[in-house]
Amino acid sequence: MKIRIVHLAIAVPAVFVIGIGASMAFNLWNTESSKQPAKITSGAFAGSADPADIRGSYSFGDIEKAFGIPVEVLARAFGVSAEAAGTAGLAAYQVKNFEEIYAGLSEDLEVGTDSVRWFTALYAGLPYEPEEEGTGLPNTAIPVLREAGVPSELLDAARAVVVELPGLENLPAAAGAGEAAGTGTGSGGEETRTIVGKTTFGQVEDWGVSRAKMAEAMGREPGPSNAVIRDWAGENGVEFSVIKEALQPLVDAAAQ
Amino acid sequence: MAKAKAKSKSIRFVRLGVQILFFVLIAAISVNHTLVENGGGIRWLSTASLHALCPFGGVVSIWQVATQATFVKKIHESSFILMWIGLGLALLVGPAFCGWACPLGSVQEWFGKLGRKLFGKKYNAFVPRRLDKPLRYLRYLVLAMVVWNTARLGTLVFETYDPYFALFNLWSAELAWQAAAILAATLVLSLFVERPFCKYMCPYGALQGVFNLFRIFRIRRVAKTCIDCKACDRACPMNIEVSTSGVVRDHQCITCMECTSERACPVKDTVDLVPPGPAKPKAALAAFVVPLAGTDGQGRK
Ligand code: SF4
Numbered sequence: 351m352k353i354r355i356v357h358l359a360i361a362v363p364a365v366f367v368i369g370i371g372a373s374m375a376f377n378l379w380n381t382e383s384s385k386q387p388a389k390i391t392s393g394a395f396a397g398s399a400d401p402a403d404i405r406g407s408y409s410f411g412d413i414e415k416a417f418g419i420p421v422e423v424l425a426r427a428f429g430v431s432a433e434a435a436g437t438a439g440l441a442a443y444q445v446k447n448f449e450e451i452y453a454g455l456s457e458d459l460e461v462g463t464d465s466v467r468w469f470t471a472l473y474a475g476l477p478y479e480p481e482e483e484g485t486g487l488p489n490t491a492i493p494v495l496r497e498a499g500v501p502s503e504l505l506d507a508a509r510a511v512v513v514e515l516p517g518l519e520n521l522p523a524a525a526g527a528g529e530a531a532g533t534g535t536g537s538g539g540e541e542t543r544t545i546v547g548k549t550t551f552g553q554v555e556d557w558g559v560s561r562a563k564m565a566e567a568m569g570r571e572p573g574p575s576n577a578v579i580r581d582w583a584g585e586n587g588v589e590f591s592v593i594k595e596a597l598q599p600l601v602d603a604a605a606q
Numbered sequence: 607m608a609k610a611k612a613k614s615k616s617i618r619f620v621r622l623g624v625q626i627l628f629f630v631l632i633a634a635i636s637v638n639h640t641l642v643e644n645g646g647g648i649r650w651l652s653t654a655s656l657h658a659l660c661p662f663g664g665v666v667s668i669w670q671v672a673t674q675a676t677f678v679k680k681i682h683e684s685s686f687i688l689m690w691i692g693l694g695l696a697l698l699v700g701p702a703f704c705g706w707a708c709p710l711g712s713v714q715e716w717f718g719k720l721g722r723k724l725f726g727k728k729y730n731a732f733v734p735r736r737l738d739k740p741l742r743y744l745r746y747l748v749l750a751m752v753v754w755n756t757a758r759l760g761t762l763v764f765e766t767y768d769p770y771f772a773l774f775n776l777w778s779a780e781l782a783w784q785a786a787a788i789l790a791a792t793l794v795l796s797l798f799v800e801r802p803f804c805k806y807m808c809p810y811g812a813l814q815g816v817f818n819l820f821r822i823f824r825i826r827r828v829a830k831t832c833i834d835c836k837a838c839d840r841a842c843p844m845n846i847e848v849s850t851s852g853v854v855r856d857h858q859c860i861t862c863m864e865c866t867s868e869r870a871c872p873v874k875d876t877v878d879l880v881p882p883g884p885a886k887p888k889a890a891l892a893a894f895v896v897p898l899a900g901t902d903g904q905g906r907k
């Protein structure tokens with residue numbers, strides 16, 4: 351048996367066609383970024399998605415998926431109206447747009463991808479130092495962060511680099527942002543049961559996790575139902591991220 | 607003695623046709639990618655970036671995938687799939703990717719045709735053996751450095767120097783001057799030496815080349831019918847001395863089939879791509895360590 355030139359001429363393209371075709375059939379062929387951020391590798395937050403890995407090509411939907419921040423919250427924080435997002439919708443709105451549409455709003459501050467990274471970190475209670483000196487946050491982000499229960503010293507740091515956005519009257523109504531007792535995200539909606547800064551133990555109970563299960567996962571009795579988990583953790587000398595990591599899988603399991 | 611046979615003239619265009627197919631496809635997708643980014647483009651054609659279509663992207667991402675379950679920035683699942691396809695093909699028939707599909711390999715070969723016209727028999731025999739022999743291992747060093755630095759920094763470090771990326775991004779703002787300079791040097795050198803980048807620098811070629819040691823189908827010369835005319839040696843773009851090999855295990859073979867009885871060898875059934883005979887692992891190792899021993903590195907004795 352020998353392989354002839356013609357055999358190779360058929361086999362080489364065929365191997366690629368069959369290989370690519372099979373991977374497409376199994377939904378494995380993907381030529382675009384998976385929008386799956388790298389994990390934080392060390393410290394108390396090891397294993398959590400790293401906001402530093404958010405790239406310009408990320409959409410609001412990608413950030414919601416990776417960090418549990420609802421699309422509407424991101425849109426409100428960054429002053430993006432549904433009309434501005436166009437027919438593709440807010441979920442498909444890409445972070446890299448900010449560098450263009452908010453260019454020149456301030457002489458020394460810029461609202462861009464790094465602003466989104468920082469906002470995401472603040473909102474989700476994750477560590478992040480803005481990469482660029484001139485990284486600013488839009489004024490619209492401040493109330494969102496406050497409502498999410500971001501500690502005052504971090505909020506002050508954010509306030510110090512606020513960039514005023516024009517045309518705020520066009521912003522979408524924030525879908526009950528900050529009021530929803532049924533979510534930990536501060537934005538309403540059953541789908542986004544993520545433990546964030548202002549989530550209380552009571553909310554976690556509402557999401558179907560019994561106090562006994564919480565105690566088992568945390569290795570100690572949970573705080574009172576009306577206690578904000580972050581505050582309670584601080585008072586009891588426990589890292590918020592540790593409690594979050596223990597409870598979030600229970601919340602996710604209860605939601606299924 | 608076996609008879610010399612008349613060769614089909616059209617067979618020489620078969621590999622060229624496959625090379626053109628891959629070249630045009632990759633070029634079209636690259637242009638389409640740029641057009642789409644600027645609001646235009648052809649809908650039915652893939653809009654993938656060149657990174658998404660590069661099997662080497664999968665290779666350099668291995669460490670990050672293994673340790674963090676994520677890809678290096680700009681690399682996607684498709685690069686990984688292409689990597690496995692390329693390696694699977696190499697396991698079967700050696701670096702056929704290089705000889706048949708890689709557009710950078712093809713474009714060097716096409717420039718080489720011009721060099722052959724200019725320099726005749728001198729073409730592809732300019733590099734002195736002493737220099738050529740060690741330089742052929744340089745690509746393994748490049749491979750190690752690229753993989754190590756990509757793992758360390760988590761970014762596509764080779765992009766800045768990659769002539770393949772430059773070739774299809776000449777019009778793009780992403781083009782780095784270093785990559786453009788390496789591409790230009792490669793094309794100029796191709797007028798003197800066949801496939802200079804493949805021989806001395808290409809990290810993916812290096813990885814593919816290793817498969818020559820244990821590929822399933824290999825180039826075999828039948829000594830009994832060989833008339834020792836050395837036509838196979840002269841035809842080999844990688845200067846491999848086929849005329850003294852039983853089985854070609856040289857790490858630089860690209861399975862181009864130019865040496866075979868269908869092309870250069872004038873005797874039927876004497877040099878062919880065939881499945882394995884009895885295994886000779888020691889011979890495989892020796893072939894890697896002293897691939898050009900006994901020759902001047904250009905296939906001459
Ligand atoms: S050695 Fe590198 S450049 Fe040459 S054909 Fe192979 S992959 Fe392409």
Ligand code: SF4
Pocket residue numbers: 825841842843844845846848854858859860861862863864865866
């Ligand atoms: S001519 Fe023969 S030995 Fe040389 S690279 Fe091509 S297939 Fe390999």
